[in-house]
Amino acid sequence: MENKLLPALIVGAGPVGLSTACELKQHGIDCRIIDKKPEATQTSNALGVHARSLEMWAGMGIVEQALQQGLKLQGITIYDQAIQPLITLSLEKLLPSAFPYVLSLPQSKTEQLLTQHLASYGLTVERSCSLTSLEQSKDYIIAKIKHTEGSIETINTQWLLGCDGYHSSVRDSLNIQYEGNDLKQEFIMIDAPLTWQKESNKILIFYHPSGITAVFPMVDSSRIIIEVSNDKSFNANISLTYTTFLSILQNRWPFEFSLGKERWMSHFFIHERLANHYRFDRIFLLGDAAHVHSPAGGQGMNTGMQDAYNLTWKLALVIKEQVNPSLLNTYEEERRPIAKKVLNSSNQMTKIAVLRTKIAVVLRNFLAKNVFSNKKLQQKFALQISGIANNYRHSFLSKDYVKNSCLKAGDRAPTIIKNKKFTLLIAEDCLDKEKIIRLIEINYIQLVGWQILSINNEQYTLYQLNKSYCLIRPDQYLASQGSTYEHLKDYLVRFLIQ
Template identity: 40%
Template sequence: MSLDVLIVGAGPTGLLLAAQLARHGIKPRLIDQQPQPSTTSKALAVFARTLEIFDNLGIAEEAIKHGRKLYGANIHDDGKRIAHLSIDKIDSFFPFVLSLPQSETERILAQLVESFGVKIERPVTFTTLEQDAEGVTAILRHADGREERCRAAWLIGCDGAHSNVRKAAGLNYQGIDVQALFVLADIKSDWNLSTNNIQVFFSSSGVLAAFPLPGENNWRLIANLPPDTELPENPDLQLFQQLTTERSGLQAILSDPVWTSSFGIRQRIVDKCRAGRVFVAGDALASHSPVGGQGMNTGLQDAYNLAWKLALVIKNQAPIDLLDSYQAEREPVSKFLLLSTEWATRAVVQSNPAIKFLRRLLAGVTTSFAPVQRRITNTLSELNVNYRNSPIVQEDYPLPWLSRSPKAGVSVAPLKGARAPDVLVQTDKGQQRLYKVLINTQHHLLLFGSKLPKYPKLAQIAQEIEGKFPDIITVHIVLVSTKIAEELQWQGSTLLDPQGECHRRYGASSESLYLIRPDGYIGYRCQGADVNKLMAYLQKVNLT
């Protein structure tokens, strides 16, 4: 079949999926029904985990250049600041939220896609599909009215909450409507507020959130309205001036509304993420309240999760069953977000005095204790997303839950399915972040030596794995040392860990191994660096 993958929808999810497939050597076809890319800001928040993905794609610096770094959030109630949530202590080399208009995110991703020789075809409308055991035939309509039958091995719907792909595939999209109405504006505001922090104002009349945007005095304002209000289609400057004054208590002067909108909250999720050879991702898979800013980031992770699996299957390096893990891993993430954002939305719009008292209490408690604040900010930054219950992750590690740090009280050894920690190591190019070492699209095997490493054993394992899986696994031997010992007969990658920090973060107090998937999550770990157990795992998931 000449076309491996047809992607419908060139928003952030579809663009990232196209780019990542191209990096894996699979050139997709990417279409969108809109004649031009989005010009409005829409989704703003780019969290740390997304920036790590962007960094792997080589576009993080470009995104940061055009965005604004936000290091925390100030929470106010009746004109007084009652709490501060700090983001700059999260477990990432990107300890901030990047405020970046979605139009800029799409522009940067589109440039990346086009650099791989993938054309974004506009306007091309998907209308319906037919599929069989070998592939999918999509019926497409072009701007001149011409109808095309496009045959592809796989079809991915990244076409938003009103997805035509989802409907044509027969996937049910169910959920609830939350009784909450909001208006938003991208606007200029002259007030004395930090442009490095999000501001949230609670008052007796409702909530107002203010997000600094790139540029001078540029802000995104979001405010709720009473549930019985008729939503204005195009909220005007006067409304936002009134809401800002009464809810913040500040004498702000608003001007130049670039974009205004209004919306209700519809929580929806598909009953299945896949129908035969058709997948959905992003808002086509699940849509939820924008409180917390998780939507776009979650869609990008959908794409990042699916891309490497689809590429291995297309290249006959893994069985088609591997694709079943997409739903097993991403559906729980979306379900958690539906519940958490629904709860958060109801909490912020409630004017009940009891809820208001509880909200103040929780704000104080959650920001007063560092472990609680760290947990919240790592979760918001999507660093705590994990696939521990996935059928394709495994560990041979004795009593993993007992591996605790006496200082921090947190798990040292990351569990199976967790995001792999990013730490500094020494390479032949000097000091580098581990994620920079794991830059290619293969699996990466970290072989940790003990304080008295058995060099012949480590070299034998490394040579055996790279010999059997040359196109799938890159091996790195990690040593607590300042130099490579002559006894190590290994010509491949050796990472030096002089202070033992990498060993500590991976709980490698003795010989152990970690297999890091192409999406940066731990597929397998074993204490004892047992190659036979590793081979048994690789056979179980049928990587060839």
């Protein structure tokens, strides 16, 4: 194989690596993607796809296929030990999105979907390929990979993206610290068909005195998770069996049910880790290679795919030499604080769920029923776990030249825009619109696309344009808001070009 300079090498072909490869190819960047496993994931693993990730998939053009294969979970109900509902959340009423639900889609199907999308660009995953060494020079990386038959290939690549999970060989080779703790609670889980009389389109959680039990429905099965830290009927030194799981579930679950044959079982602890850096020169960490946390809230895979969505457009523009390479510094600046926030919130959700002392349980249940019933609190929670609340307001790339009572630079764009360039929405009553359009057409036509919106246009109202413009990033976040030619020129030169 000719040893030419490759623009990007992706290590790891889970949902994060596949998303990274798809986005780079969609931006017109050549890349290769390798994975040490001989085949794709065959089990459900990461299960829930949140609203913000579905919006990302809409931008990629694959959301309809995902919706056809998954199950829309419309809400969450939490019961106390007296089988009384403590919390009932209806996501449809809380999420301002075209996708106001959690899509229950097994990771195996997510990977199939992304693999097929990647194949449409003519790229396939190179399996049974492991990274053996890395060496960085000023202008490229020398990566050695071992193929299944034992041969060693040297790849010279401009950039390397580590999407290789919790046990990342990329992160280890860089000696980047992966700081955090392991929670002491133990859990068992099973994927199996569950038949009962309750809702099949909601996440159901039961606070049992012996530990939390949760059910996550799927199209033709259910994920059941049980905390067994203090369950004397569970012996961690003996392999988990279907009979053991069923016996524990029968003692825990308060509703009549029948459980079909298991498709997957696991016994696990919760790891919480955050890399102290996401970048080392020409190498980046994404997904579980950079952060891992409690499954509470189902945000792990989603956070990783959002890492990919954030980084790839920046990397593509740098590879094409259309922007200053310093743009890549904003990846860690924007994404690491979000991972830290997810880690903290999922940790708190887990600790609340596994409370044991009588006083703590009574207080938790009282607050859940009497305080968390507040719709504003419910919406804040829903916006957070869905990813819709995440923003980059404090990013170097976010700059407002005019005030907007609704949106700020760095906020999620309220509409889905299928454009891999920056998108400039210009109000028809913007006084400088002609000068602004000429600026784009003469100097930035490869970087920015534009639309003129009439006063009666729905987007004019959503973005509260009022004689102004709004510049939207390729990952569907607001970059800047302004009203004059000078505002836009200043932003493009100062934040992207210099």
